[in-house]
Amino acid sequence: MNPPVIGCWNVRGFNSPKKITACKKLISSHRLDLLCLLEVKINHQQSLDNWFCNAHRLFPHEASCNNFDDSTPGRIWLKWNPATVHFQKTKSSKQFIHGFVSSPSIAPIALTAVYAANSVTDRFPLWKDLASIAEGINGPWIIMGDFNCFKDSKDK
Template sequence: MTHPAIAVWNIRGFNNPDKVFCCKNLIRDHNLDILCLLENRISHHNLSDPWFNMTHTVFDNENSYNNFQLSSSGRIWIKWNSGNITFKHVFSSDQMITGTIVYGTQPPFLLSVIYASNTFEGRSLLWDDIRKVDPGNNLPWVVMGDFNCCRFQNEKIGGTQIAASRLAPFNSLVFDVNLTDVPSSGNFFTWYNQRLDQPIYSKLDRILSNDKWFDVFPSSSYNVLNSLISDHCPLILKTNIERRNNQRFMYKNYWSKNPEFWESLISVFALPSVGNPIISLYDKLHQLKVIIKGKNWNSFNSIKLKCDELSSQQLKIQMMPTHDLISPHQFSLLIADMIYLFLFSLQ
């Protein structure tokens, strides 16, 4: 099954026309159905202005929901294509919006969009609110956004090291409501302080989901794009569907005897790994598969063609006059080639 393509992005101000333009490009390039914008810095009164609404519309058939009345900084604004999506609001706070999404004939799921407080105490209120909306395992649930904190110490480089005690509340929440990090690719760090003298990188933005989500959407993953015009990176959540071939692709033992196979393998795995190690490994294996499928030695057909060629040569030799036979050395090489290929075909 598939879910709609969803993006979440801490845009750091949505008044700038350039940022509106970037969001439209993001929707077009990734065929998005839902865009969740964080830290909009828009007053609730702006939404009553028809001109403002028109210039800040990013979908052709747009509908939206926000928590601007609960926060003076316009923290969360969810926009979606109403031609494909139905959104039913469930819960709102100044740090979260949760609603049920219906997408075509697919099962409904719960979406929670987060823009956490930058204070330790403020986030404690958010953790309690997330526990309140937890559907258990009765409904697929995805939680995404800017959590303004990390889960592990290796998710920050530069600045002061994060104390383990500051990580505990977030990890306790994840454990309590049985959430798991969705596999990701692309950039590992999602925030950069944009300073050259004392740079700091952190993984503040992420996407988590419950077991029911993975049961219904097992191939779901997200990509962390470049930050573009914000200090945060946009996250794109999609269902990865590979086009199936009629013939199953399988590794052949005889490839290990071919130098070209090793050259292809080394060229792919010599590339640097980016993002989630498992997703990076999958990407490299996929690249290797594409390269192999383009080679003329990738299947037993190449052996068959060689055998057909040798059989043709054998037939010519057999029909030659006795006095015109090839030398014993040439004949021995021909037989050796045929035996070698025959043994390969049995592997």
């Protein structure tokens, strides 16, 4: 059996039908089981609206979690196909969602999706939280996302 296929994309806003279509194509072309969307710019009220959620559905029988309670507007939205994979969120903040991915073919894997703050100072709590999470990790751990930092200005 194959492990689940996981992807991550900084969509820079998820209110455009073109972005939804692009995400569906990404899922289809790479046969993704879970997609982490970053910088979605969705507010908590929108996420409670059934019409809005249906219009932004990426998988046929989708499950999802987000950090919209921690960040306004929302920054991170994980969506997955519950027929192939499960994600259990254990902790979140303005800058990350952490939990465990499992499927019938693998033991649970720790997963942390990051959309870091733009300022170095504002990222300090993220590094502290990641160090704290790391202390409890005894197996595989995927850390993915946008850390909003670069080595050289030309890299930006």
